[in-house]
Amino acid sequence: MTQLTSIPQKALGLGLRPAHIATILNEWPQLDFFEIISENFMGSKGPQHLNLEKIKAHYPIVLHGVAMNLGSADPLDWNYLKDLKALADWVDAPYVTDHLCWTGVENVHLHDLLPLPQDEKTAKYVAEKIRVVQDYLERPFGIENLSSYAVVEPSPMNEWEFYNEVIDRSGCFAMLDINNVYVSAYNHQFNPKDYLDAINWQRVLQCHIAGHAQEKNGVIIDTHDHPVADPVWKLYEYAWTLSGGFKTLLEWDAKIPPFNEVLAELFKAKNHQIEPVFIDEKMEIL
């Protein structure tokens, strides 16, 4: 596992949401770190920065973006990167993450995290961009696997092959979302353990967990509006045994309950952190 930062390797963190700010500022709960949505704080300073200034004095803050648009046919947006770097410097982010996807093209923002063709050419293309981003940010940079509902054809690689290819080629890190692995596996009917088995855990910066919802048509959508589902906790346990532990971050973005309920949901992770079992063996010949 990757220990690049002052944040403990098995730390527990929460996505910082405006609905919880007042409670955090009043109660200063015990928590290892917060993750903020980069775009909510980029650019000129607003009221949200005043709260963040207080919070960042108490907790490490990591950045998680939704609009870097790494996979777009459009070139990198240097104004965006400049603002992101300024924010990362201001909060002294131990690391920065975004998604392995595209979010718009020809300067149109689609406000969604869309899948890429899963092939070597695209992996190479995105990896080149990631290398530039990582060099420019001068901080560890991780990419998140998508919750996917579709495969762009032709895609000779499966999701985890493509994800690993991009990470290997770019030298960046993995921001592995375990709920997304489950959502993709359910929607595309593959075994999620196959995905986790293929992960190079040495490159994992952090893992996300979240709730999802099932639509009437049977598809699971990564809604972040429920507690973490039992099958996702099972997968989390499996990931823990494979990796030996990682930073865990709970995302809750809609129908957000009070802070203490969200915190309690995060702390459930402790019950699922299954340490690898070491079995003593004796060689029969001795």
Added chain:
Amino acid sequence: MKSLLDIQTQLKACFTANLDIQSSGAFSNADYLNGLNDRVFSAKCPIPLLQQKVSYNQQYWYRIFNLFYERFPGLVQNWELDTFYQHVQQFYNESPLKGYLLTELGYGFGEFLASRGLTTQAQIARLDEVYVRAKQGFNLEDVKESGSSDINALCLKEEVFLYAENIDWAIHREESLDKKKKIEIVCKKAFWAFTKRKNQIIRTELNELAFKTLTLLKSHACLAQGLEACAEEFSEEEFLTLSSHLNEWFSFWAEKKWFK
């Protein structure tokens, strides 16, 4: 073989087409999905399975609708959900966001509804919007003050948001957050100021004259100019009433840190 740009341009066209087609039909989840299967995806698209395309479309709308749902609890409660979504859809199609930020999503929804003759809903939407703006604004205590007591230098802070309508929806605001509860609307002229202090939204009830005064103060560069406008625009009786309450009201507003 198609280039990445070809694929993404095609997909972008699919998404854009979806928006137009959706706006033409009634929105309810089941009908919407069934309808889309037949109508929407005739365009060539590199995603092969119809259901998968619908899923992406759903996720896109889920995020947009969810934010509207959170930001306009009063409307959600006073409309059937389908009706609410239909108007959101029409509004969003006419005024899509230009950048990647969702902060300003829903700004202007009240005016849009008013332009459609939906007077009551427009009033409720305006209140919901005032709440959103206040929530997204600075805490009053964090806005730098000039320290001056000169009315030529002082002005009303932008973070004081004013609301006046013919229904007193503000008194039901907390109840409206429970979206399942049906609330009777009280038809009464209502005047409120909304501010944020210590991250809490503060609702201050005003009388009509105080509201009119604050509105003029807000639209002028300093208090002195605002008061001059009051002298010009108010009736003699109104101005006399203002004069007799001037010290009391201004002291109250200053104590609440409404001036900078």
